[in-house]
Amino acid sequence: MLKMSKEKRATVVATTIATILTIIKFAIGVASGSVAVLASAIDSLLDTLISIFNFFAIKKSEEKATEDFQYGKGKVQAIAGVIEGTVITISGLYIIYESIQKAMHGAKTELLTPAITVMVISIVVTFFLVQYLLKVAEETDNLVIKSDALHYKTDLWSNGVILLALGVVYFTGLEWVDALFGFGIGVYIIYSAYEIIEEGIAILLDRALDREEVDKIRDIISAHPEVNGYHWLKTRTDGTNNFVEFHLVLTPKMYLIEAHRISDQIEDKIMLLDSKKKWIITPHYDPYDDEDINNALAEGKILGQVER
Numbered sequence: 001m002l003k004m005s006k007e008k009r010a011t012v013v014a015t016t017i018a019t020i021l022t023i024i025k026f027a028i029g030v031a032s033g034s035v036a037v038l039a040s041a042i043d044s045l046l047d048t049l050i051s052i053f054n055f056f057a058i059k060k061s062e063e064k065a066t067e068d069f070q071y072g073k074g075k076v077q078a079i080a081g082v083i084e085g086t087v088i089t090i091s092g093l094y095i096i097y098e099s100i101q102k103a104m105h106g107a108k109t110e111l112l113t114p115a116i117t118v119m120v121i122s123i124v125v126t127f128f129l130v131q132y133l134l135k136v137a138e139e140t141d142n143l144v145i146k147s148d149a150l151h152y153k154t155d156l157w158s159n160g161v162i163l164l165a166l167g168v169v170y171f172t173g174l175e176w177v178d179a180l181f182g183f184g185i186g187v188y189i190i191y192s193a194y195e196i197i198e199e200g201i202a203i204l205l206d207r208a209l210d211r212e213e214v215d216k217i218r219d220i221i222s223a224h225p226e227v228n229g230y231h232w233l234k235t236r237t238d239g240t241n242n243f244v245e246f247h248l249v250l251t252p253k254m255y256l257i258e259a260h261r262i263s264d265q266i267e268d269k270i271m272l273l274d275s276k277k278k279w280i281i282t283p284h285y286d287p288y289d290d291e292d293i294n295n296a297l298a299e300g301k302i303l304g305q306v307e308r
Helices: 006-032 037-062 076-105 112-140 145-172 174-205 210-225 255-273 291-299 303-307
Strands: 229-237 243-248 276-288
Touching: 006 037, 006 112, 006 145, 006 255, 037 112, 037 145, 076 112, 076 145, 076 174, 112 210, 145 174, 210 243, 210 255, 243 255, 255 276
Parallel strands: 243 276
Antiparallel strands: 229 243
């Protein structure tokens, strides 16, 4: 039997639970006419599809680097996050549409007791699923799993709101409450998707590591007694790997083996900043501080001199 990573196992568990909840919610939602329960069923269906998609996204991101993809395929996680956030947004818009339709036509909610029972079961199951996903996300720092955990956490809150709406309808008979709560859930779902999309796009655009982490890297480089200076520190992440580049200013006549010893010591300390991520660190050795020249080259100010 092939060993499955924690990340892929988490998506399989999420897919299985979401599928079961989808079937139950659809059956009760259609039978009862509750737009809130039906909205929850649609959300669970999307959960199922997204978890299946996440499984293959993680599988692809775990593939080793190839000649064509020399930095690996870690950014598949970011793409998956953006797609997941977009799908969540669409589901939120659909729920808002259904809520408006019910408010306008005043459809009656039936089978309130079975509907309430289903939502209680859904809340309990989803709660334990969220705790499991959060644990895996903390252990792996995987963007896809973090997105899944956030998504199901959103479901947990929305299920609680739906249960409250059904309770109000059950005791008061005010059908518009179901539509109102459904509308609120739709808005909340769209809002929650923003964070997932934002993080995914930031990774695709090669945003630097968190400022706090970059400051720690600066401190590590500066603290080495044999480093005369540094410049051009650049960082980014693909969700799985952290990439760091920098120029070290060292003693001009230093042996290359000594320069490597110094950079190895710096790299070892940087890697300890986050043991959950793989680090790809690329140092460059300078005999003097040529930051101004490098900046001019990057801006094309002395391109003509270089070409000559």
